[in-house]
Amino acid sequence: MRITSRQPLTKTIADLYRAIDRAQAVTITFTDRHGVTTIRTIEPFSFSTTKAGGIRVHAMCRLAHTENPADAERSFDVARISEYTLHRMAFVLERPEPTVYERSEPAPADDARALFYFELERDPDDADYRPRVRLAA
DSSP states (O other), rough: EEEEGGGGGHHHHHHHHHHHHHHEEEEEEEEESSSEEEEEEEEEEEEEOOOSSOOOEEEEEHHHHHGGGGOOOEEEGGGEEEEEEEEEEOOOOOOOOOOSSOOOOOSSSSSSHHHHHHHHHHOOTTTTOOOSOOOOO
């Protein structure tokens, strides 16, 4: 068992990345935002950052899978993990296919103007973009 308060956050993230690479389960002691501490065995598959700059690990939770298999995909703030244990046991849960992504139409290859407008439509609309810091003129 590794206690996260005795090591830098980068060490914890590196160990979780190693678990992803090796497809090995990890048992974590996690405190949620309500202050409830639980022990869960997870199968991590990716990381993301929050708008506030926090780091989250996305994983399949074995405890949630036993309760409701459809809700097994969870995310945990790495800063809220107080202890973790890396296991040698392999992943056993199947991750559901992502359903959010929709493939766009193929790009036109015969007309340069149509290709130009196609690329413009693919970019997100940033007409309402405002920088956080006032730019000097």
